[in-house]
Amino acid sequence: MVDFEILTPELNQKFHKDGYLVIPGFLREDEITALLTRSKELLDEFSLDGHPLTCFTTDESGDKKHIRFFLEDEAFGEDGKLNRPKELAVNKMGHALHELDPIFRSVTLENPRLQQLVLELGFHRSPLVLQSMVIFKQPSIGGQVPEHNDSTFLYTDPPSALGFWFALEECTPQNGALSFLPGSHLRNPITKRFVRLPEGGTGFESLSAPDPLATSSPSDYKQEPCEAGTLVLIHGSVLHKSEKNTSPHTRYAYTFHMIESGATYDAKNWLQPTPEMPFSPLFSLPPLVARRGGPSD
Template identity: 45%
Template structure:
């Protein structure tokens, strides 16, 4: 398994978690959304406009549980054009530490064993519940996770759990096998003037194989932090819910200029 990960930059493990666990996470996410005041916070998350980068609500979400909206769920006046439970893009970014259901899921023994086999001192840094709403689920452009969660040396690994069937029809994931062996192209980081994206390497994405990572409910996709991956808009009538957990190695240096910060009241923990 580790050899395949080193060669391709990803793993697709079917039936890693039970359907019951998938349903429990979806139910808990629904409960959290029910308690969300959509009139108080209307931050839109989009990888195309990156407007959220200037929003304090997003900036200070590294040690909180916060809610971000789909771009097409908000009209020109900033009002929701549909019920909030159908307008949410994602919840983030410390669910794994602040919510007991997501914490228990994130620290399952089989996941701890997998993480421990890939990182020397795995620390759980970021978590997100992604809704990929029917009809309006936003595109996630080609990117590398280490752009957003940078360590020296680079150590970011993503664990992406399919809570519903995910394929090309509802915004499933695409990846470039082996392209994690190339450089980190960009960094999304804090500067004095705010968050910015800085180009590190002009090397274009490789003109090679692209694979669809179709994942049945309960599957886990493990992503190297340098692996380019993408998901298309969801124009179907069904959602594509997923839970993601990003880990870094405690033996690596997590730069202070990373966008995601944690307060001293919530230090990073492992599995």
């Protein structure tokens, strides 16, 4: 661990009040450079031969044995072929970079500052790391991400998802900086979850009826432009979104999530651990309570 405080009591309180927290300068310059360089190397190494040339879906992305690449909607012409170089067509790559690549692993699982932050935040007792990816937000075509919360897609009982979102480049209103609905985690319950369907594929399962009074407007959202190296903590229940990248610049970000090992994570969830690659404990101590596992994929 580190020998200094990362979160003041005031910052901790702000996270629990707003449902997110922006921490500038969390990544060092050498870490930013290493993550950017490795991301670009992986893009260069990615071959289109044999790739289905499809956009992001969760039907195949639960495979954690390999780094997978997913393409932007607008990267295709009317003929179904890519209309730009592959390095400007990929929407994201994931979903187990923290396990499959040593550079991402060092920032995620072998990072004393991150471990210290998690201890100070007190959100988890025995956290597990899952779903790590780089989101590229390509120039002019980087798609809009509509209003959502992360616990819908990484559902546990009780809800325990927490997002870690690292800006690897400057994030601006033009290239798709994140926007949040402050406090929405306190008044918007999780009403649905994203699951593997019995008949195959994925879809939403209702948990409760949405509250008709729990509405929001764009003016309620707060956009959070930030510099490279910034860490944004994202409560699993807080509503957030990002707009389309209309700029000529990329907006690289590295993100992963944690859940509580003592919470139930069952076989319905679209992303599943495997015997070869279980979800990764952040700390070396064993989880406090065993999880229910799911089928291998």
